[in-house]
Amino acid sequence: MRSGISDEHPPPYGQEEIRRHNLGALLRYVHVHGPTSRADLTTQLSLNRSTIGALAADLVATGLVTETVSSPIRRAGRPSLMVSPCSERIYAHALSIETSRIRAARVGLGGHLLDLREAHRPDWMPVLDAVRQLAGFVRDMAGSVDADTILVGGAVAVDDALRDTAGRPRTEDADEALAAAFAAEFPTGPRFVINDMAHVVGVAEHVRGIAVQVDDLIYLHGDVRVSAGIITAGRLVSGHRGLGGQVGHMVVNPHGRPCHCGSRGCWETEIGERALLLNAGRDPDDRAAVAEVLRAADQGEEQAYAAVQQIAEWLGFGVANLVNLINPDLVVFGGSLREIYAAGAKTARSRLDSMALPASIEHVQLELSSLGPDAVLLGAAELAFGPLFADPLRTGPVPYEAAP
């Protein structure tokens, strides 16, 4: 194995930064792994017992974690205190604007879904109009919480397909407009972080799903559009302006169909839902028919079967390109690509194996996303909790940004 190169050298640390860093590491550990004994934290975080004890005490004092005596253990010696995240007390707002619905959740520290509101999103509803309805959900949920709960932040995942009303890929400007609309609804906070659904779900699968402990992975998200959350060395490839992962607009077929983006033969035109519906002789605008085509293919309808196999060929084709470029350990299929891949896995894998470099496919696994529809909310919560882990004590003993 070649050694990686990183010419990045993070900025130096003073005493206060180190304490902050270590508090964040401990807090994030119990957020991801759940209640953990001090003894295990000592091992996992490579810090000595007294340091762990001091850090845990600080976090207890702030109300971010609790410490309890663990149940009697069989080992000799004193029982180790268990450190648990205060999941009911510390929470974030995690929102999603999806092709056909909008959702708002309160997610507690530790990744627990505490509350959830959902509404149908009519096709014609502009993204900015969804903000008012989501803001209503947020206020409604915030109104029902106990007085001593602390809101630490908010984030919104937006489906790639909703980038702007003309159907063009989302721009930086569109994200800014969305952030501004939330800021107008919540002038005193929280500030809602905006990101792409594929990015957000990729992070969720990495933190809590099928890609736990996998540091190089590609999460492929398909519905009307196709995009990806690419994670290398444990970090999301955001790109210069956060627009990385637009794999749907990788051109794979120069003589293919025109794409809504203005190009031709984009991967999305070969593996998106419209392609499946067109190949199967269905109405390409009838999203509900996707499941029907997959069922028909499974039951042996010839045209539906051929349509699925053709999508699977192009799926393997594009994955081969990505595997050559990124050399991941794991490729995860989500959204409607989850069912499409499941139906054509053999064909897709075979095409991948015949096209990609042997050394790059030797270790690569292909898997279905594992978190289900909550993935996007859990991923958005990770974004929203980010600032808390960067500086846990900043939350203070009272809400620092209360929802109105």
Added chain:
Amino acid sequence: MRSGISDEHPPPYGQEEIRRHNLGALLRYVHVHGPTSRADLTTQLSLNRSTIGALAADLVATGLVTETVSSPIRRAGRPSLMVSPCSERIYAHALSIETSRIRAARVGLGGHLLDLREAHRPDWMPVLDAVRQLAGFVRDMAGSVDADTILVGGAVAVDDALRDTAGRPRTEDADEALAAAFAAEFPTGPRFVINDMAHVVGVAEHVRGIAVQVDDLIYLHGDVRVSAGIITAGRLVSGHRGLGGQVGHMVVNPHGRPCHCGSRGCWETEIGERALLLNAGRDPDDRAAVAEVLRAADQGEEQAYAAVQQIAEWLGFGVANLVNLINPDLVVFGGSLREIYAAGAKTARSRLDSMALPASIEHVQLELSSLGPDAVLLGAAELAFGPLFADPLRTGPVPYEAAP
């Protein structure tokens, strides 16, 4: 702009790790930026004066830097001590195995080329046979150094084209064989780190070349093969096994020429040197004719001109895909792609602009590599210096791994 997501949380730090980290940060700063005053280091590294003073004193004591009184300055107050890397004393061995030559250099801390040996590499020479000759160069150079110099490590950059004797892309195993061959030559060290030429040059351009201060970039290297060093958020995308960046085997033309990798229509078959030579009606195996074709195109020879334009079209095509995937700030062309891009820049840019997502190309710059033929040696030196910056005091006052 969307905020990035990183779910990576580096491991916590104890006192000793912090000191090591800060020593490394200071040392790397003067390595990259050259002699710097204590006052400027205080600002640049966000540490207080006494900490900088103590760190610098530690590095002086180890012989890694020197401190001198800077020349009289116009500002009021005491002159600040200048901290300079000991470029003559602290060095690494930087080697390259290229398509038609092998090189070995001693590179001093600060990125100074102190010594250089070079030999022609016959086409038929297996990569492993190059090791003996390079080892001879290394011993020869090491024999001429002063007694108090310190060798901190070694690295080898290998051209993608030389991956194995069958012409297939290099595997992890091939890298291990190469590392083992060096280990056999230098049983007491240094351990030679192996990496891909495109990765290494990408890092060099990022640290010292056209991509300084650009954190999201793609360095495209072309000669017989085409590969890339992809850097996102300041870090090289190595991939799971270090095989990332194989952009030459991204399929862009499903009906194109068969590729040596076993696939068809790989980007390399459209923009590699062979493609240029074939399109121009030259002998595809005559690498020397590449420069002649470019000259002829410049002088108006119709077939050569058309050949360059066709390559430029495909160059823009593939760059569009990469820009959509990675959302870089900057794409840098090197190797023979440097001259090919220069000759067809207008065509390539126009194709890129018509294909890539408008939001992703809005800010992207295309540039020629700036470091010239030494880039690969400077980049290899960065690899070799890596462990020094991770733990500067480990070098001790005497060589910890002397070359035999």
